[in-house]
Amino acid sequence: MRRDILVAGILFKNYVGSFREQRKLLAFQIFVVVSQIPVVLSVFLSGGHGGAGILDVLERFGVDKYLIAALLSFFLSLLFWIPIIRGQSRIRIMSAAEYSFLLSQPIEVDEYVVGRAIFGGVLAPLVGAVILFIYLPLPVALLNLPLWRIPLLYAAFILLLLYATLLYYTGIVITHLAELVGRKRILRIVGALWLMLSVEVGVLTSSVPVFAQLLGAPVAYLIVGLMSRSFFPFFGLIALSSVFSVSLVLFILRRLSRGVSPEIVTLIGAGPHLRDKTGKVEEAGIVRFAEMVDMNRILTSKIFIDLKRYKIFAIYKYGVPLVATVSLLVRFLGDLVGLFGGSGDLYEFWEFMGPIFGIVIFITIAALMVGSVIDEMKCFWIYRSNGVNDNDIARIIFVKLLLVGMIAPLMTAAMMVLTLDPLVIAAAFVVVTFYVLLMIPVMGWTGVRWGTRVKVSPLSPVLYYTEEVQRDPALQFIMMLVMAVAGAFAGLQMLLFFLVISIPYLIFVVAGISVLLVVIGERILRALMRRVEMR
Amino acid sequence: MKLGRGMRLPVIEAYGLVKSYGSTVALRGLNLVINEGEIYGLLGPNGAGKTTTLKILVSLLKPDRGHVRIMGIDLHRYRVEALRNVGYVPEDPYIFPNLVVREFLEFIGRLRGIPRDILKERIERYLSIFDLQEKERDLIKTLSRGMLQKLAVISAFLPRPRVLIMDEPMSNMDPEAQHVFKEEVRKLVRNGSTALISSHMLDMVERFCTRVGIINKGVLIAEGEVDELKRRALGGEDATLEEVFLAVVRGG
Numbered sequence: 001m002r003r004d005i006l007v008a009g010i011l012f013k014n015y016v017g018s019f020r021e022q023r024k025l026l027a028f029q030i031f032v033v034v035s036q037i038p039v040v041l042s043v044f045l046s047g048g049h050g051g052a053g054i055l056d057v058l059e060r061f062g063v064d065k066y067l068i069a070a071l072l073s074f075f076l077s078l079l080f081w082i083p084i085i086r087g088q089s090r091i092r093i094m095s096a097a098e099y100s101f102l103l104s105q106p107i108e109v110d111e112y113v114v115g116r117a118i119f120g121g122v123l124a125p126l127v128g129a130v131i132l133f134i135y136l137p138l139p140v141a142l143l144n145l146p147l148w149r150i151p152l153l154y155a156a157f158i159l160l161l162l163y164a165t166l167l168y169y170t171g172i173v174i175t176h177l178a179e180l181v182g183r184k185r186i187l188r189i190v191g192a193l194w195l196m197l198s199v200e201v202g203v204l205t206s207s208v209p210v211f212a213q214l215l216g217a218p219v220a221y222l223i224v225g226l227m228s229r230s231f232f233p234f235f236g237l238i239a240l241s242s243v244f245s246v247s248l249v250l251f252i253l254r255r256l257s258r259g260v261s262p263e264i265v266t267l268i269g270a271g272p273h274l275r276d277k278t279g280k281v282e283e284a285g286i287v288r289f290a291e292m293v294d295m296n297r298i299l300t301s302k303i304f305i306d307l308k309r310y311k312i313f314a315i316y317k318y319g320v321p322l323v324a325t326v327s328l329l330v331r332f333l334g335d336l337v338g339l340f341g342g343s344g345d346l347y348e349f350w351e352f353m354g355p356i357f358g359i360v361i362f363i364t365i366a367a368l369m370v371g372s373v374i375d376e377m378k379c380f381w382i383y384r385s386n387g388v389n390d391n392d393i394a395r396i397i398f399v400k401l402l403l404v405g406m407i408a409p410l411m412t413a414a415m416m417v418l419t420l421d422p423l424v425i426a427a428a429f430v431v432v433t434f435y436v437l438l439m440i441p442v443m444g445w446t447g448v449r450w451g452t453r454v455k456v457s458p459l460s461p462v463l464y465y466t467e468e469v470q471r472d473p474a475l476q477f478i479m480m481l482v483m484a485v486a487g488a489f490a491g492l493q494m495l496l497f498f499l500v501i502s503i504p505y506l507i508f509v510v511a512g513i514s515v516l517l518v519v520i521g522e523r524i525l526r527a528l529m530r531r532v533e534m535r
Numbered sequence: 536m537k538l539g540r541g542m543r544l545p546v547i548e549a550y551g552l553v554k555s556y557g558s559t560v561a562l563r564g565l566n567l568v569i570n571e572g573e574i575y576g577l578l579g580p581n582g583a584g585k586t587t588t589l590k591i592l593v594s595l596l597k598p599d600r601g602h603v604r605i606m607g608i609d610l611h612r613y614r615v616e617a618l619r620n621v622g623y624v625p626e627d628p629y630i631f632p633n634l635v636v637r638e639f640l641e642f643i644g645r646l647r648g649i650p651r652d653i654l655k656e657r658i659e660r661y662l663s664i665f666d667l668q669e670k671e672r673d674l675i676k677t678l679s680r681g682m683l684q685k686l687a688v689i690s691a692f693l694p695r696p697r698v699l700i701m702d703e704p705m706s707n708m709d710p711e712a713q714h715v716f717k718e719e720v721r722k723l724v725r726n727g728s729t730a731l732i733s734s735h736m737l738d739m740v741e742r743f744c745t746r747v748g749i750i751n752k753g754v755l756i757a758e759g760e761v762d763e764l765k766r767r768a769l770g771g772e773d774a775t776l777e778e779v780f781l782a783v784v785r786g787g
Contacts, residue, residue: 279677281635286672289641290651298645302631309633309674378629382690385593385623386646387615534595535556 004254007107007115008122069217069224069232070208074198076216079164083171084191089179090266091116091172103265110257113264117169117253121162139227153226156219159246163219166249173256176264218242299388299396306375307403310368315407324414331418354424355497358412358432359490362405366443366486369404373397373447380452380534390532394525401443402518405436427500430510435493437517439486441524446482452534543570544607546698546729547592551601554587554753561587562598563753569731569746574724576744577733580784584753585733586626589702592731593623606697619647622691624701626733628683632676636667636686639675640693647694654693661689664715681707692719699723699730705739717743741776749783757783 083089091113103112136157137150178187198212213220218241225232232238287305292298307313376383376397383393409432416428500506547569554562561584569575579585590596592603594614603610608617631639637658644654662668665685670678678686684707691699699720705713717739720730734740740747741761749757749764757764761776768779 279674280672281674283672286635287638289638289645290654292645295646298642302634302642305638306631306633375632379631381593381595381623381625381628382630382643384595385618385621386643387618388646389615533597534590 003107003111004114004118007111008118011116011119065224065228065232067208069221070213072220072224073213073216074202074208076160076164076167076220077213078195080167080171080215081191081194083168083175084187085195087175087184087188088172089176089184089264091169091264092266103262108258109260109262109264110254113169113173113257113260114250114254117166118162118250120169121165122158143227143229145227145229149226153223156223156226156242159242160219160223163216163242163246163249166246166253167215170249170253170256173253173260173264176260177256180259180261218245295392299392300399303396303400303403306372307400310372312368312404312407316410319407320410320414323411324417327415327418331420354412354416354428355431355490355494357415358408358428358435359493361411362408362432362435362439362490363486365404365407366439366482369401369439369443370447370450370482372400372404373444374451376400377448377451377532377534380532384532384534390529391526394522394529397444397447397529398440398522398525401440402436405440405443406433408436409433423501423504426507427497427504430507430514431493431497431500434496434510434514434517435489437514437521438489440517440521442482442485444521444525445528448528448532452532543572545569545604546571546573546606547700547731548604549588549592549601550603552588552591552598552603553600554584554591554596554598561753562591562601564601565750565754567748567755569729571729572724572727573746574720574730574732574744576740576747577731577750578735578737578740578747578780579733579750583750585750586702588750589623589626589700589731589733592700593621594618620697622694622696622699624684624687624691624699624704626702626706628687630675630683630686630690633674635672635674636662636678637671639686640689643690643693649694657693657695661692664719665689665712679707681709681712684708685712688716692723695723695726695728697728699728699732701730702733703735704732705734705736713739737776737780747776749780751784 093116136153139145140147140149140153175184175187178184194211198209201209202212218238221232221238222242225235225238287301289298289301292301376393380393409429412432413425413429416425419425496510500510545568547567549565549567552562552565552567553560565584565588567588577585577588587596591598592605592610594610594617597611605617606620608620610617631642634642640658640661641654644658649657662671665688667682667685667689670682675683675686684704688701688704691701705716708716720732720743724730732740732744744761746760747758747764748755757768757779759767761779764776764779764783765774768774768782
């Protein structure tokens with residue numbers, strides 16, 4: 001076990017070492033604390049009504065803490081079964097250095113596998129530190145729970161993430177072992193049967209069956225217990241069993257990993273990984289640039305192909321209408337069976353949830369936004385050496401950011417359809433759009449810095465994992481800064497949303513400022529482009 | 536400019552280039568003049584400043600001091616006009632991953648304003664000679680490194696530029712593609728182009744380039760035709776370019 005922890009330690013040091021040396025971590029933490037004041041303020045300004053609203057609505061749906069814990073247990077268990085069902089028998093890593101350097105050292109594969117699982121489990125809360133920091137105390141504030149729950153919640157959440165990682169790795173290792181003995185297909189069938197039975201029994205009995213939640217239960221009940229007003233019975237035992245479960249899975253993973261081959265680790269290089277998949281595009285889907293004359297059209301078409309092939313337009317075309325339709329259906333069916341009672345509660349609940357949805361969606365697409373700029377900047381040599389004007393490059397990057405970013409307000413507005421209140425829908429759309437426009441220069445700047453300085457994999461879902469960023473303290477700081485700025489703006493956005501709901505004519509003011517932000521954003525990108533150097 | 540008999544017009548002119556990255560000085564007053572019709576090989580050890588020089592010549596980097604003229608046009612003041620004459624191959628070409636091969640080449644062709652019929656004809660030809668015909672509908676992100684290199688080279692050849700600036704253009708290419716590449720460069724040069732090639736492949740440079748420059752620690756320390764360099768550095772033409780290179784670099 002000592003060597004497993006050593007491996008995890010090396011990976012961890014490689015990841016955060018340079019950052020620590022720069023003594024920026026402390027400055028960053030202070031910055032995050034200061035930047036989150038608007039978020040905390042907005043929660044307290046809502047007077048806890050949002051929390052009460054959530055509980056009321058959930059209770060009407062028949063959702064209590066037992067059901068939430070059962071569902072969380074099921075999803076945790078699912079993490080073990082997902083690699084089995086998918087037949088994923090490889091640990092995929094992005095860092096070339098980790099692959100070629102660490103694996104060539106005299107360490108056993110099982111030590112590496114367990115060390116990496118621990119590293120992954122520890123890294124997850126670190127990467128999401130800001131999100132954890134902002135959102136974990138929210139239930140404590142909303143439900144008026146004692147403040148001493150906050151540190152316990154942090155600890156439990158870190159335990160949850162470690163446990164989830166260990167379960168996932170165990171699933172991969174078991175699939176790999178099954179592959180080695182030629183039983184992978186049988187294992188996949190077992191996994192699929194587990195999933196089918198879980199869903200079927202769950203639907204028939206309107207509950208989560210025990211076998212579906214067994215693996216995840218101890219840790220899930222611990223988390224939900226800490227977030228509820230009253231603990232579960234025998235909560236001390238639950239806490240103990242959760243620590244025991246983590247240790248047990250760690251032990252099992254260690255034993256199982258002794259039989260795996262080094263091929264369990266594969267590097268996600270852009271080429272070999274993607275070459276496994278077919279890369280042919282149908283003749284009808286190919287854009288005919290040769291037929292185009294106008295430079296604007298040529299450059300815009302290029303951006304549209306990119307977004308189309310990244311399935312961004314599919315979100316606009318299918319995702320947004322689908323969410324709006326589901327919201328409408330939920331509303332009408334809910335009214336039909338009297339689920340929502342007085343519309344006041346629902347209004348309050350949704351009024352509170354609106355900006356949170358917007359922020360969550362935005363955070364989800366933030367990496368996509370930065371990635372889309374990185375994509376362009378890594379190809380900046382093509383634009384510049386072929387004599388494309390810098391203003392034209394700035395414009396297409398702005399359009400790309402806008403088209404990706406507008407997913408957030410549209411999705412939020414589609415969810416707000418549930419209220420059937422034009423003011424809430426419009427406020428959600430306008431305020432989240434304002435937020436997106438506010439963030440575009442930040443995202444643009446980050447993408448430009450990243451895309452021109454380092455060899456990162458574009459559109460990687462977790463850009464922070466890339467080897468080059470790990471090596472570059474300046475980039476790490478940029479990443480942290482962007483997240484903190486996004487968090488600070490998110491708090492302001494929540495305040496703005498409440499303000500717009502109280503004083504509706506402010507919608508026009510915010511919309512007006514948004515138009516101004518479009519102009520300012522494009523100007524900022526133009527200025528950035530003029531200064532671009534490709535190192 | 537009136538030139539004497541046998542004299543050639545300078546196509547790439549760089550004077551007093553200085554470039555620093557923080558405390559690291561990459562170029563220390565580099566002067567480089569390449570004349571029309573030359574295939575100029577730029578050699579130097581790792582970190583000598585070759586890639587920095589090439590990037591400055593295509594305006595991907597801005598020099599701290601010094602200035603560049605391409606075909607007599609000031610690169611700093613008239614960048615777009617100057618770069619219309621240039622075809623560039625970077626050291627590690629990253630190309631729009633979500634375009635297919637044909638789309639990318641058409642895209643480049645249209646950026647350069649190549650007439651439609653000529654563009655189609657050139658794309659067909661280059662895809663054919665570089666053996667990429669079967670890949671024309673493939674997404675670029677699925678190509679191997681060698682194929683990406685070929686694609687970058689084709690994109691530089693496509694507008695038939697007056698100036699070719701290429702950083703390690705043959706890395707990852709198979710021998711057949713290397714041969715095709717050299718033939719195409721020779722053909723372009725015969726038709727009035729000029730090529731600047733940075734490379735570590737000394738055998739290739741020795742046989743392929745008409746003039747060679749050796750750069751070390753940010754300055755040009757030797758320059759001339761290969762035979763001339765051999766005479767100057769080692770006092771005889773029997774030496775190889777590798778021996779000359781080592782003698783010049785080690786001797787400072």
